[in-house]
Amino acid sequence: MIPELGQFALILALLLSVAQCVLPILGAQLCNRALIATARPAVAGQAVFVALAFGILTYAFVTQDFSVSYVAQNSNSLLPWYYRFTAVWGAHEGSMLLWVMVLNLWTVAVATFSRRLPDDFIARVLGVLGFVSVGFLLFMVLVSNPFLRELPMPGDGNDLNPVLQDPGMIVHPPMLYMGFVGFSVAFAFALAALLGGELDVRWVRWARPWTNVAWGFLTLGIALGSWWAYYELGWGGWWFWDPVENSSFMPWLVGTALIHSQAVTEKRGSFRAWTLLLAIFAFSLSLLGTFLVRSGVLTSVHSFASDPKRGLFILTFLAIVVGGSLLIYALRAPKVAGGEPFAAVSRETALLVNNLMFTVAAAMVLLGTLYPMIGDAFDLGRISVGPPYFGFMFVLLMVPVVLLIPFGPFLTWSRGDLKASAKRLAPALYPIPFALAAAYLLLPEGTSSGKAYAGVAASLWVGIGIALYALARWRNAARGRRYTPEMLGMICAHFGVAVFLAGVLIVEATSVEKDVRLAPTQSVAIGALSFRFDGVTQAQGPNFVAQQGTISVLKDNAVVATLNPQKRQYPRNQQIQTESAIDPGLFRDIYVALGEKVGDDGAWAVRVYVKPFVRWIWLGALFMMLGGFIAAFDRRFRAIAGIRDSGLEIRKSSDDRTTPALPNPESPIPTPGHPA
Amino acid sequence: MSTPRVIVQRVASAPMSRRWRGRIFCALLFLCALLACEFSSTAFAIDPLPFKDRAEELRFQTLAKQLRCLQCQNESLEDSNAPLAADLRRDVFEQMQAGKSDAEIKRWLTARYSDFVLYDPPLHGGTWLLWFGPLMVLAAGAGAVFITVRRRANAGGASTQTATRPASDVEDDW
């Protein structure tokens, strides 16, 4: 009975989302106060029913109601209680419900924190968000219903995929979805601006905090996915350029371009068309990612079970949303370049180049991901596109970006001084030769040292560059006005880039992997570390039995770490699941996985890795995420009070759209809150 | 109300048409037939091979990372636990020991499995767009940027109020 209530809740949510989509936008077009006012209640109503549906599905999992088909496929009587919660989003239908749930969270947040924005604008924003919601709820109700029953009820479930029975599964999808779905807010803002015929740039200021937070979450989600794959999948890698990974990376790349472009548009009024387009693209790529993962058109280790009907539905939805928004863009985007002019050497140009590089990078990833399909369509043969392609092209495209990053903050708006900036950045270059010499001495031989040196140099260049800026700011700016949150966010995020660069390039260059056959008490050496195999015993987990190996890691005959890799067997699945054992460290990870028993003397095949600096990859990503969050809390974004309190127009009834109604008629840039 | 009926209907009968059912059934059977690589078992992937030195081991690992496991969803030869991958690793190793170069080994594999086995798409007519497409887009974009910047620089002229913008509690001065 209760799962049927969940189904009802979804249908009701769908109806409310239709209302949320149609009525406010209609109201904004017709300047009808009553219709505009339906927006927030509809949002609240939809959120309540979606939360109810989500709660009911969770309840079905927690109480192990195997009569619900989805629960039977993804759970098991032995599944520990904490994984019953995460199993909710372990497969397609549930993850769609999570998507909708997260969308509702964002919509409610937008509805709540936008009371100071013009009602008709917010009505359009909520209406667009409602449209997205309609698509997903319709999809769920028609072809992806998580509440379908399976009768007769199976005695026990199939079990959650053992790979997903892991803490990483608790956080990675929700954070990722927070990012994906968060870009729908920027999208909604952009579309609302286009629909309302707004050619000024206030909407960008309103949109910036939302976009930064969404970007931060997406950064976190991707980093978590990478970290999870690293320790869970057992092959020591952290990124494979798999289609599903690329599906999350493309929105991130465009999102990065977006947050920078928004900064320019907000402060200088330039790049309005770019910012609008990037906002549309970021969310479009999120939707595209959803399509690629669930339609079965691409081969991936991560993809959900595919069904062409689902693929067709999502594709149609994609066509309507993206096609529609690009059409509106074509019709309504600003035709004349606005904003303050700028010289060839200026921060604007630097950020324009930044926009370009990240967009081309996203296009490259898209091309590589879809190329096998192109190969099939034009009969070019079956082509595989993998890490050798993506890695090479991405590095190529990012080289200009890495070189330019430290210049960004030093170049001023409108007219920057390249020579002066270069002089101020010169100190960043001084430590590099010493660092390279140190790397030369410390690197194990036979590694691709070129990458390591490049990593050291690039990381120092970016890291010291941003530190120099922070220092210059400390010295030159007036006390109390040295750092705004936006600036701090930028410093933090760029510092994160430096840390990330070091991690990636050094680990790729210096990581060592060895497959060895070890009998008990035998050991193998990697550098100064010695790995001693101490045999295999039986172990028991809550819902599995395992063979557990013990490996002692010694340095100078002292035990540095004891690792227990396992090979688990879950009752339902006959497959053996390898759990690797990791000794994490800031400067190196030690990683061990157990293979098969070889021979009769108790010897086993064992894989050992030493991975220097691998944690810096995720540390860098965390700094980037923090930077995004910090920047979102800039007071400026919250001083929207200026618009209302200063008695300026709020277009509640948008009878006079062309009146900018802003204090400074000479400047094309709005400066709300300017002390009147 | 029609809604309850809809629900009951969905429960009672399989909603999918026969054609879809048949196809999905076949697909699932086929997938079952292949020893699945879905689980993270690295058991077979851990393959101690008697390398003569570190350089050979590195060369093998690098090469195996560029080759695709043909039984798996999307894994390299180096990481895959599929039996076919284990066999192919052995073949690659034997060929390396026999003195074949990387290119020759790749040719041997593509003669049997087509270019699909290479994660590094070879450059030929069919992959021209792949390798040069992004660079062409970059060139086009760079051209557009150049034109834009020139237009804006000329339009603005020299007089642009820059860092003389007033600092305020709300506006930043950077």
Next chain:
Amino acid sequence: MNTRLLPLAGFALVLALLGFGIWWSQYHDPREVPSPLIGKAAPAFSLPTLEDPERHVTNLDLAGEPYLLNVFASWCFACREEHAILMNEGKQLGIKLVGFNYKDAPADAKRWLAQFGNPYDLIIADLPGDVAIDFGVTGAPESFLVDAQGIVRYKYISPITPAVIAAQLLPRIAQMKKGSQ
């Protein structure tokens, strides 16, 4: 206006490609590996038969008449479904049916055949799997249509169904027979 329409045009292209992708994925397995052997000579091999491991069969022994080489194994789940079809309709093909036992312990294979029947005129066994690699086999079941001159004419990945027999195999077999006359 033209530049404003560019993103929409680009998107339309991507959409068309994705639509194609859905259509294509219904008829093809995205993991299907095309065979570079089509039109080329079947690789040379010498394998023991399943019944009599002492007796070895080479590709030359098989030359002179066309045959269907069917890769199967007892561990292969989908092979059971295909096996029933081969039992019923194998004779319809009108050519020699050669079973290729892939990476299978002989005892297991024999037991499996005893249980599900034996439609093959001849069964060769490749326990190590090396010859299979030469054929470009990626799993079971797979089938190769080889003509009288030993040239591989067609490869089918997936269990053979009556539809495949009618649409793909019989026409090609007829063509081969016509060609050799």
